[in-house]
Amino acid sequence: MTDRVLRLLRTRPDLAALAAFPFNFDVDRAYHVEDVHLASGASLEPVAGDDTGGTYFLCGGSAVLHASSEGDAVLIADNVSEALEMLVRLPWYCENISGDLDEEQLRAAVDAGDAEAREEFAPELDAQRAALLTGLGLPDRPLTELVALMEAAVDRTEPDHLLLNSAELGAYRLTDESRRRPLRDVVLAPGRDVLTRVRADEPGALDEALADPVLRAGVVRAAQYDRRDADLPLLRLLLARETSERTEWYTERWIAAMLVALHGEVEDLPLVRAATDGQAAGAEGARDWARARDADRYGRDPEPESAFTWIELARAQGRIEHSRVALIRLLDDAGPADAELLGRLSESLERLGDHAQAARAQFLFLSLQDTDRDRAAAAHVLARLERRKGDLAAARRALERARTAVGTVPQWHRHGLGRLITEQHLELALAAAEAGDAPLARETMAHGRELLSAIARQHAKALGELSTRAKWAVAALGRDPG
Template sequence: MGTTDEQERLLHGPRRDLDRARRDPATWNDLVFRAEHTGEGRVTDRNGAARFGVLWALQYDRRPEDLPLLRFLLQEQATFYREAVPMGLAPDLTLAGFLVAEHRQVEDVWLHWTAKNISFDTALGYHLYHLLTGGIAATVEVVRASSHPERDRLLKDITPSRHTDTAVEEWLEEQRRIFPADPAEESLKTWAYHAARLGEREASRLFMTEWAAGGPRTDDTLNTLQFHLAHLGYLTEAVAVQKEAVAICQSPPESSLKASKLLQLVKLERQAGNFAGALQSLEAAGQALSAVPDWPWMGMWIAVVKEYFLLVPVAPDKNTSRRLLAEADEQLRGVPQKWLNGVIDPAITAAEHLNDTDKRSRYQSLQAAGRHQQDQQRSPGPAATS
């Protein structure tokens, strides 16, 4: 099946759900944020894919009468971000905001303000002009007449003279290019991301692979392709792409950039269950860093040490595990405490795997010392005396 046929197939469900939502508002309950707690401590949204599907279908079929539905979707998406997305901002929120803003209703100013003030990242990335598409003067008047507790703070943001209706109109035009009304104008990369949000792994892989094949195999293209394939769970393909990225790297063999790419390959090989490939790449990463002064790249050296520890439990035999643990232990000695976060837990696991009580005790002591240091840094100093 080609990408065009796959696009049509992918949009069939969202279009059906949009038609259902338009006919019966009672079905909107199926689009409400529903929290589900995972075993890893994360919060997911049971209705997230369905809600995004309706939102995506609305992008390609915009009608004036859909404003109540759009407001509802933006509110639910904001709730999802507030409850489950501690950092970051993606098009699932900015698309909802744009589609509401395009209706240019001044009374939506507080809905946009809520979306903008969810987190540090939304405060930066959710553009203030979402709030001003009803006209700057009219928006200022509505906010001034409001008794909202955020009234003064919002007025401070929207009254500077640098904001003009012309600038807001230019921003709207830019958003229309980012979120086109015609599906044919979307890039295959966008199709890949949206397919992933709908849980369509194979379609997402197809779109991203086709997107990457449409241009030169640059470092940025390969990085995007590798990351997306790995995120989808296609680890063998991600490994192949990362090997290509390592091969085309223009930096000298002994460089931090080459080491960084090799370390990413180590992680992918380990996740794919290829121990031999992971170890080979890890040794190459260490060699690449061997000629680089330690102090600027301490974080990268620690990443190498961490990967040695992570390989200990998956080594094919005990002798190999012991050799890896000895290598990691040697590299760990003398490292400043501040660099050890994220390394000690894998170190303890590696020592326990080999029943090495001496190393486990030493790593646990390092862990306790690190926690004590953090507690001291967080606690207030002694109160001043008169």
């Protein structure tokens, strides 16, 4: 359903003209300087523009995002009504508007801006504002409330409203970077909360901390950065649960073992040894081991921790968009020689299911490989990602690069690399056939047959079912008219 205020602006030329001038919300300029979309996949509709080339978008049918022509974007309101109220009562030409000001200070700032606007370009400003507010039926709420709504919207820009350039997939900058909440604080918050409640002996808090492996990981991290001697009983329980279950959060198991061992209690030695595969010998030895590990790897300061620690914890917590935003920002900032980082970004983005961004990272990773073996390996991964994102032509080009590179690798056909490249040819042939792209399907299947005849027999046998499906799918396309 169309927002009431937006409907009025689209059907009342007099109101639309007032919104466009002097308040810079022009519904006749509902287009942007480039194709864009939201990283989250939510709907995005341009509804107005400003006189600097910026655009106002509806996100998910309601929230209003402003994107500049210079690559900045920020959420400004939950709906068009709130956005217009802000733009009319806190207009663009007013400076130093912030939540730090009280009502009197805000009115003084608006009055100063209005006085300058009347003198320079809008002599009828008061009448124009009154007519627009009345015509749109906008409320007269305190300016402090409006600023609070605006700043709350800004703080919600990420993760759900990250704007991407559709051609290159790079992210728009957050207009005010200082308002971004660090991902570390987001993902540590649940663990810190439970740790606080356990320390206060809140009923059920301890059971909650022990039951969920993801929450346990957060509690261990919270205890690492905020250490208390009284936490030892809790740490013992966390470590015992981690040791018995051996979850994927093995790093947190080692941290818990370190935190327990730092207390130097003899009774904890069997548990510490079990958790660390016997690395610590004797109570003093365990304490020395823990001190060395603490100094070398962990410590009390979360700042040096890898960004991937928080990204993976966010993913495990179900904060998929938080993970996606962090990974895309890292990818945008990656340098021309960050091969290791690019490879890890590709893997992490694929794990999230964002094959387009993963392919972007993998393409850059491939360009940095120095040997034919590494180029072939990177190219077959790129082919998989391009296929999964739906760009079959790009997948074909990646496989061509893989074939070219692997041809110079000694005994390539006897190793797993040969199987992996062959598998991607069969997968692409099947995908092309299902898409009705007969030329691509036949061409790729022909290469697949050649590869099947070249790779080791056990690898060809393992691909037998896929080969049969691809062969029949291509055959069902009918005879090649050529």
